[in-house]
Amino acid sequence: MAAGALHGETGGYRVPVSAFVSAILHVALLLALAASSIELTHPPDQRIIPLTIRAPAPPAPPGPITGAAVVGPLEPVGPREPVKPQPVPEPVVQPKPDRAKIAAKPKPSIAVAKAKPTAATAPPAAPVADRAHPASDTAAASAGGGVAGGVVGGRPGGRRGVGGDDLFTLDQVAVAPKLIDKVVPVYPALARARGQEGAVQVRAIINRSGGVEDDSVRIVASQPPFDSPAIDAVKRWHYSPGKDESGNAVRVLLTVSVRFQLR
């Protein structure tokens, strides 16, 4: 093989116009590479909507009886608190079921939620968990003394939330809610057709019977076409209830990630 003779000695071979076309194309490609790598900072197309849980009503002033730690409704005493609570008498007054409470409440925020199912249409800074927390009603009602979320007849050092509407986070419950009945979100047709994938994060409150509180579902990490299918599905999920250390079902605040991917 006459190696080294690419442009041969036979002389019949010249660099054609096409080689220049090719060179220009390659240079253009390089320039495009170089130019675009200069633009380094573009906002990611996913907006993060901060969740602001409404600040709780201030605890009742320490009365002669109450000596409990000052904590908000979202700050119950953790289950891993080293000091075991004193034996707590069973609550004298059973709390009303959630449903009743919700039903009793005016529900402007539910309407809002339904009108604006996607976080895409909501202002990014809008407080997501703007609904008045039931616990604060309790707190307001018991403004005469005691602890928010406390139980009538409760004792100092007792545990909150057991009988009330207080919200537990995952690390505060002894038994985490488990997803038992999952409605799979619908992959939006247009997103699928154009090959779009993504993930959203949804925050929801699981009530004591394991249902998802209808108007508690919020997008905390949004990706527009996937937000509303995720919300619609999560609302219909069912969990095994979360429980505290005494085995009582409690309301739990959860964040789940819903990832949409094409196979």
Next chain:
Amino acid sequence: MHPQRTFVLLAVLLALLGGGVATAQDDAPAAPAPVDGSGRVADTESDTTKEERDTPAQPGGGREERGARLTTLDEVVVEADKPLSAASSQVIRTRDFALRPHSTTQEILNNVPGLLVVQHQGGGKAVQYLIRGFDADHGTDFALFTDGIPVNLVTNGHGQGYADINYLIPETVDNLQLFKGPYFVELGDFSLAGALKITTKDEFKQNFALAEGGSFDTQRYVLGGSVPLDWAKTLISAEVYNSNGPFENPQNYWRYNVFSKMTMAPTADQKLQFLGSVYDGDWDGSGQLPSRVVGNGPGQINRFGSLDPTEGGKTDRENLSIIYSYKPTADETWSAQLWGSRYHLRLWSDFTFFQNSGLRFYTNPGSNQVIDRCAGQGINCPLDPSGGIATSQFVPGDGIEQDDTRLLFGGYIQYNRFWTLNDAPWLGDLPMQTEFAIQTRRDDIDVALKRQVRRNPFFTVTSVGVGEQSVSGWWGQQVFINDWSRLEGGVRGDVYFFDVSNRLPNSQAIDPNFSCLPNADGICEGTGVTTNDDGAVLIRGNAFAGLPSPKINLVLGPWYNTEYYGNFGYGFHSNDARGVILSGVDGLAQGYGTEGGVRTRQFDRLEAAAALWYVHVDSELVFSGDGGVVDADFDGNNFVAGPASNRFGFDFETRYQFTDWLFADYDLTWADPTLANGDAIPLAPTLVMNGGLTADVTTGPLSGLGAALRYRYLGSRPANEDRTLTAQGWALLDLLLRYRWRNVEASLAFLNLTDTDWREAQFAETTCVNQGVNRKGQPFDYVGQANCPSSGARPNISLVNTMPIEAPGIDGVSFTPGNPFGVRGGIQVFF
């Protein structure tokens, strides 16, 4: 290769590589961005973590240490099928074929629905692709890409579109994207029957070392690993493979592969990938045997024997590639690639033995050897009375050497945008996706065809330098008409420049094969210096060809998880530059195809697709058994531009999940390929099936156990136009077992379970076999048949033996035998 050119190419690539690394390092500390498509998700999680900590801390504080636990989120995955444009398209992920036997890339390709690949002439040669009624030879109508690098080689020394994928290490494959039909705007040359895009992994989940071996002295060693870096995903893998095959003349195939890849995201919206690979292969072939010489009868040889054991080849290919993508907004994407390869092939073949050149040596009464130029030509040619040049030390014949040395490089740049056309008449707001791209490729080739004996070239038929350049552009448009209908249209244009310069001198040294030529009166004349009139072909000139290829696809659905597809498109294959210049055939041969199909997924267990299709090709590349190496047929593989052809066919494929550990799959392609005059298309496959059962146990006491039973079927098909010869079909069964215990995985494969005698590759050839001795001088006592009379005792130069030959040659099927039953075992350790 031209040193200056090599230098420029390397310099550009290295500069880009350096620039990319620098960019990444600059950016990495400031924004330790997650890599790859999961980048955005990872962002989300870290932001959420921050927010989780902040928010609850407001009222009480003192929770920081516990906050972290909140970030372990339940994740729910919603899966949908990738949007496809045709029912017959498919994405095949590693998990779908992880369990099936594949220690070679050939075995991976055999798991692609509707595709069969077969090997002839031994290990390192590119396989032949059988798909959709096409015997696409080594890739004439089937386009392959690995990580965007085109595998097919234009104007290749051995065959147009020659696609040798041995440079791919099986363990690095992540997924295969299969396209059938010419409906896809991003696919150009060689994609009339279909295309396969192979994508490798960005990183290994675990480093590993693998050793396996088994029957036929086969051994294979692979190392693979990923270096953990904050700012990039890396992958390095190396492979050594050796096998002798079942042949009496050991195949002695050695393959060395090194592959590396680095993927990074300089920013969250950019992705940059560098890739390099090196491949070297070297083997001896046993060639194709005329079926009439194979058997247990007197004078016949074993099917694993050889008539010309000096066949074989050497090849290497090195690739470099850079892929860049940039997503400035959620709806826009830029992507670009620049790749370059160096390639080399030397291939020694002997398809017809003494058919074209005849046996030149003859004993006259004075026991001088003279040259009979006319033997095997059917001409009654008197011998040179002078006795000529009778003392050459070789036995000539039809052996050829095909050389190809080239640099090739190319790239593309593509812009993709999702947008909405507002207030379209009747349709309202129309979401759309628009894509523009330009693509280019250049091959600088030194290609030659020589005649050889025992790998010694003694006459050069052609030797040319070829510059082949293509520039392509396309526009693709998707219209999302509503939730249940999508229209895709587009057009691509391809322009090819062929520039061929002759490298042959005006005369060559004396060649005994051409020293006695019949003149117009059939009288031998001329001895001494051989002129190129004696069979050499001088080719020079340039040509230009261009074609538009419009394509349109309609997708309806899904309804009940079922989608309907209608497709139509034009496509083409380019022709060998030497043939384009010499015989004036069009540079591009056009064709079109259409298809209607349906794809469904039911109960989350059953996936099925079916398609009815039709393909027309203006100029079929037809196998021509006696085309001969000195005719206007420069690929040496006897495929010549022939008449128009039509193919109707039907594809069916299905996957079913019985339980969470047992799966089944079955694919069928039936085709009716005919030439425009009603003749058969030689060797075009008519019925292809593959399928199997796969078990993958992940729980219980048998956890870690996997098994796959695979089935492959190729129906008998006509081997020539008038259907008088048949290429025999076959059915094969393979079983693979695998057990993983902690970080060790053992595998055991039983290949060709039923020990079927099968003909892997087949051709109709007119061959002429000598008797008495094969090319290595080993005794071979095949006795000629009645219609192939012995033409008398002729001495072999080196052995001085009687050596009758068949003359004229005999039409028949020549074949390469497939492997008999074999076992392969292996151990893979992950660390």
